[in-house]
Amino acid sequence: MKNEQKRKDRGRIGEFTIETILRFFAGISILTTIAIVWTLFSETIIFFKEVSITEFFTGTKWTPTLEPRHFGILPLFVGTMMIAIGASIIALPFGLGSAIYLSEYAPKRVRKIIKPLLEILAGIPSIVYGFFALTFITPILQKFLPQTQVFNAASASIAVGIMIIPMVASLSEDAMMAIPDSIRQGAYALGSTKFEVATKVIVPAALSGIGSAFVLAVSRAIGETMIVAIAAGQSPVLTFNPLKSIQTMTGFMVNISLGDIQHGTIEYKTVFAVGAMLFVITFVMNIIAKMIVNRYREEY
């Protein structure tokens, strides 16, 4: 009895310790968040002491390192959006399609081979994708649309899209695989085709996981730097034409932060302002994505 009690106490202490450790782990994520927000926003505040907020948000010229300086972020914003939207148009359907194929159609053996293969795509360094875009995708685009510039948003966004396919595919596939088989069988027993089981039962039931996969992947697309730095051209011009060269927010940031800029200068602070802006954009995008997923999710 005494032993029993001891064991229980020890067990309870163990539980408590574990919870504390896990809480500590979660605390690190919170700290990271705070640190990043702090890193970005503290310099941003200084930035806005020197640059007018109106110019920043409404100006259409972005030349913070060139004389005469202009700080209108719209060109970068539009560039970023073009890349993100373009990449999503590629990655979401292809990724989800692959996920459905792997989870619902593919024989087990095929799945076991293809899934890791696709995941290799996620590990190829982004410079490789950058040059792939430049030397492979762009010439193809130019063949069909001769007005395509050598550096252009379209080919960069296609490359970014390809790079994030495995993220969408793999994570969505896991979400679908986790749906208990009895649910699937229930649907088949009602005379469903595979297509119907996949789209009407499995995908809705796995929507939360699929939504997360989308959000992670699109975030990655927005945050991607090297591909756009190489293939999209680094020209901060306000254009909605994806065949023209553009600059994204990340492209600008990598340019400055790996370049020869003195710390403390306005150029340097601009990096943080842009970073903070990017942070806000992804934040808003996440909120919207959450709302959409919650709206359509059928999980009870």
Next chain:
Amino acid sequence: MEIKIKVENLTFYYGNFKALDNISIDIEDRKITALIGPSGCGKSTFIRTLNRMNDLIAGTKVEGTILLDGKDIMKNEIDAVELRKRVGLVFQKPNPFPKSIYENVVYGPKRHGIKNKAQLDEIVEKSLQGAALWDEVKDKLHGSALALSGGQQQRLCIARCLAMQPEVLLMDEPTSALDPIATMKIEELFETLKKNYAIVIVTHSMQQAGRISDNTGFFLNGELVEFGQTDILFTKPRDKRTEDYITGRFG
């Protein structure tokens, strides 16, 4: 006597394990066929082969023939989708979709092309009434099916199947989680349905088999020990093992 499903020399394996051994049986139209036997003897396995649900389990193997209205269902003379539409199955373990009650019931009809809202509403009401569930859930049709009690889930799955109006109903212990009154209602439903359909029910209640079925099959260790008219099987079983089982002297 019209034979709806003719099973001949059916043998079934899970991997190396022979779960059904050379079963031959005739399922008559407009009759209720009951399958009885101790737990683990192969009843569920058998009933699932009738609409090819076992195709979905990896590593299984079927031999023999199953004819639905004379057509071999295993040779793709009828394809699986159509087969399953015509031969409805209610699983032993309730498996409602993680959707609303309403969406569970209309799932099948919608897939099979019924779009009209009024028509769907009608199907929902009728099917739930048939499954003796309507009164309990009519106010929460758009609530989650997973928030139902065990017996309610079971009836929902019956309703989901009825909504398809299949020609053959396969029911794997459809009233196992139900109280006597709900059971009675479901049994009454079967009596009505059998005017048009062939019904196969797996049950572990000998009373139930005796009460409602026309024919009964007794399974034991994957074999069909005896099959025949219910009253005869229960009163004058030909096989010693059947007699032992129905008199409770078994094992």
Next chain:
Amino acid sequence: MEIKIKVENLTFYYGNFKALDNISIDIEDRKITALIGPSGCGKSTFIRTLNRMNDLIAGTKVEGTILLDGKDIMKNEIDAVELRKRVGLVFQKPNPFPKSIYENVVYGPKRHGIKNKAQLDEIVEKSLQGAALWDEVKDKLHGSALALSGGQQQRLCIARCLAMQPEVLLMDEPTSALDPIATMKIEELFETLKKNYAIVIVTHSMQQAGRISDNTGFFLNGELVEFGQTDILFTKPRDKRTEDYITGRFG
């Protein structure tokens, strides 16, 4: 008469839906208490509050007191983990872990500190025998529990609970998927166990309640309509609704 669990004025809500309404009941030690009532009346909900499983469902609310050996389980006089160890529960819908049969049974004992292989082996054999499953699975102890038939899964879950040797056994329709013979064996087990334990079983079979229980409670729409000695309740029910229900005239 020794009271193991004393429930007083228990009211339970799923969100806004009142699933249990002011229940007071005494569960006696070394007795079998049966709970009956139509599907959806709150039996499972009630039994789950006794070991605080409902804590795990979001949006629920409990009021009232539940005393285990005089200690209030809701006020953390006993913590939930210990409570659940002492008060074992078998769910209505079998939920074996996606592990081997062996691992399912030793899951609890292992976590409560039993490491010795021989001892574990013994627990497995005893528990499975208790649940009348040993003979069927002794050759595939390391096969997946999910490859068992419905009734086998149900018995596995009983075995899994027995392996913990709880003081109180809560069984939610433990024999619903079992044939008469397996049912009989389980009932015999209960007869043995009740020498040491308090047992509560939910059943929709009035015969079963009559056969094995000492006390019976009749639930209806979340209310405990009547509670008392089984023979009296079945022969001289005080409440009209109880009478209607047990004579099948209900609804």
Next chain:
Amino acid sequence: MEVRTEQNIYKQKKSRNIRIRKAKNIIFYSIILGATGFGILVLGLLLYQILKTGLAWLSIDFIMNMPSRFPQKAGIKSALAGSIWVISLTALFSFPLGVGTALYLEEYSQKGTWLNKLLQLNISNLAGVPSIVYGMLGLAVFVKMLQFERSILSGALTLTLLILPVIIVASQEAIRSVPETLKQGSFALGVTKWQTITGVVLPYALPGILTGSILAISRAMGEAAPLIMVGAAGYVAFLPSSPLDSFTVLPIQIFNWTSRPQEEFKNIAAAGIIVLMALLLFANGAAVMLRNKYQNRMD
């Protein structure tokens, strides 16, 4: 008979309907097969291009040599060693941290509080923060504040922060997908929360957790920019011997080679990429195998 035809609302529609539905299924099947094929095709193309240019340069010498300005002598040894160091440490830090955080958020924390919601939102938001920002953070915190200098440790910690969101979010989803009935089954046996987590939750969620980790580690393996910021060198001709040593990694070395004017170095870069992918396969191999073991559909 009459009753039947009248009653059965599907009869007239049936055969046509089924044919259309099956056709839809076939079309859909072709589409998703195409989608998967597209991914594989691109991978094949990339691989082909890389192998075509790089394979000829790949040799034992290439792996065993230090970097050099002479293409024939250039090797990848120090970068490979650096990558192995950094990735091992990153995996060591990020896996427990990520899974632990996910467990805390899913199983322990009070859900629905605004703090929790905000945190949740922010974690997926962190995935969109460009890697250079993590570089800046790493420089400020690990290199400067904690005085780890420009070491492997600083690099690994920086990458840990970078990939944490992916591991956390993927693990959370996986943990959330564990059927409630299984968890309840475990709790009902009177086991503690942590025992339930290790006994039921983690085994079931493992495939998803591993996928997240595979993707995340792969990403970490290919990152150059944040490491350059925390001071990974472009040229290192010695093998690091402790986590506090200076280092370089494969993507930096590759980046370095691709940005040279000489054509040969582009080929060497391709050979470097082959090494990187091999390392990737190797590093993920164990995780992939473990995932295959656990990823059987469960009921």
Next chain:
Amino acid sequence: GCGSKSGNQSHQEPAVQEARLSGEIKIDGSSTVFPITEAIAEEFIAMYPEVKIPIGVSGTGGGFKKFVNKETDISNASRPIKDKEAEAAKGAGVEYIELKVAYDGLSVLVNPQNTWVDSLTVEELKKIWAPDSTVKTWKDVRPEWPAEEIKFYAPGTDSGTFDYFTEEINGKSGAIRQDFVASEDDNVLVQGIAGDKNALGFFGYAYYVENKDKLKVVKIDNGNGPVEPTFKTIQDGSYAPLSRPIFIYVNKAALERPEVKEFTIFYLEKAKEIVPQVGYVALPDEEYKKGLSLVK
């Protein structure tokens, strides 16, 4: 290597004596200078295997920041140190010497299909690239050229190359027209110009040398007739004004350490041989001698 015998000779001696040199020499800074320092380090290590020389590439500005913080012993720089940086160094008590190590020629390039442009005067360059430039087509530069729109390519706005070009041509670092395509990576610019008939751009000489088949170099006329960039014209200064010196900065305190001192001397002695190997132009001998005298 086909290094000069005398160069090798002069170092055989100390190698034997001081073969036990060890320690770590930390270097960071310009990506432009990186290949030279890397090559020197490679040779140095071959002789003194105990010495560790990690070389970072955080750009000239980034390098100076670390240099000022005493995180590095030597800083690569593709431009002279700026006043602000020098002040910071002073404030931190960092004394240093500046050593010129090579020339980098900037080449102005067009697409090989461009048959009309052969040379440009500095004036024309300025007209084209000025911040307020009105040049849109080739015709705007010289009337006889076609009226096709020019596409502009330039290195990243934060590279030393870009700074130098804008300063020399437009008179102010960073002053330039704003409708050009930029890339941090000169190889990417090569791709851009090679793929665009109406391209006009500039970047490091080495990248032109390696891609002669894809590009056409433009002669620059600084008033003394058009001059094509070659090793010779860059070294003797006749290719003007687009060749710039590049530097290393050595911390004086670190120079007290034998390995740093030996390395710096080695650098200057070997530069003449190694600089051309990595695509840059060596300085005239006197320049290296001047440097050596500073070190010794």
